[in-house]
Amino acid sequence: DAGVIQSPRHEVTEMGQEVTLRCKPISGHDYLFWYRQTMMRGLELLIYFNNNVPIDDSGMPEDRFSAKMPNASFSTLKIQPSEPRDSAVYFCASSYFGRSGNTIYFGEGSWLTVV
Amino acid sequence: QKEVEQDPGPLSVPEGAIVSLNCTYSNSAFQYFMWYRQYSRKGPELLMYTYSSGNKEDGRFTAQVDKSSKYISLFIRDSQPSDSATYLCAMSDIKAAGNKLTFGGGTRVLVKP
Numbered sequence: 001d002a003g004v005i006q007s008p009r010h011e012v013t014e015m016g017q018e019v020t021l022r023c024k025p026i027s028g029h030d031y032l033f034w035y036r037q038t039m040m041r042g043l044e045l046l047i048y049f050n051n052n053v054p055i056d057d058s059g060m061p062e063d064r065f066s067a068k069m070p071n072a073s074f075s076t077l078k079i080q081p082s083e084p085r086d087s088a089v090y091f092c093a094s095s096y097f098g099r100s101g102n103t104i105y106f107g108e109g110s111w112l113t114v115v
Numbered sequence: 116q117k118e119v120e121q122d123p124g125p126l127s128v129p130e131g132a133i134v135s136l137n138c139t140y141s142n143s144a145f146q147y148f149m150w151y152r153q154y155s156r157k158g159p160e161l162l163m164y165t166y167s168s169g170n171k172e173d174g175r176f177t178a179q180v181d182k183s184s185k186y187i188s189l190f191i192r193d194s195q196p197s198d199s200a201t202y203l204c205a206m207s208d209i210k211a212a213g214n215k216l217t218f219g220g221g222t223r224v225l226v227k228p
Contacts, residue, residue, distance in 0.1 A: 103149065
């Protein structure tokens with residue numbers, strides 16, 4: 001399997017611009033997670049989906065952040081408008097609630113810099 | 116106080132040495148414990164998964180859980196420069212699909228040739 005695929009890998013944008021991050025989860029996985037990682041706060045869960053339905057978005061920092069999962073093989077995380085404090089690495093991860101439960105598989109991340 | 120504490124390091128060791136990493140936690144309900152390895156500019160990857168207390172060994176890696184002390188450890192034997200990475204512990208109180216994971220902040224490890 002190709003693993004979790006994220007794009008873009010790197011994004012530099014100006015404050016106020018819209019940013020869209022994309023994710024393709026591992027085939028067969030029914031859970032999808034969006035995490036944010038910073039030096040100060042570590043890994044933070046932003047939102048997760050089960051069978052394409054958003055279950056918990058309590059980690060989404062502000063209304064400027066939104067996420068969608070239109071089908072089992074695609075999800076987006078959008079920031080509009082972006083701010084410098086949104087600069088971070090955004091990880092998408094997926095899992096299935098099988099025998100190994102609790103184990104999630106991360107993509108390589110989208111490195112966002114807002115200037 | 117954070118729910119899961121992990122020394123950020125860096126922890127620098129010579130090649131061949133044993134690397135000892137640990138996390139402490141405050142939630143006595145945690146019973147699923149994981150270690151993830153994260154190389155620079157990459158996503159975390161699962162290394163070890165353990166349930167409840169005890170030891171688990173996988174090649175050069177040994178994970179230990181001491182629930183009475185709320186303390187987990189990861190040992191890397193015969194460390195190699197390729198082991199240089201950040202190691203994150205993660206834990207959960209229930210068997211879930213990953214949505215209940217609480218991560219430590221990670222310990223950066225440097226193995227010098």
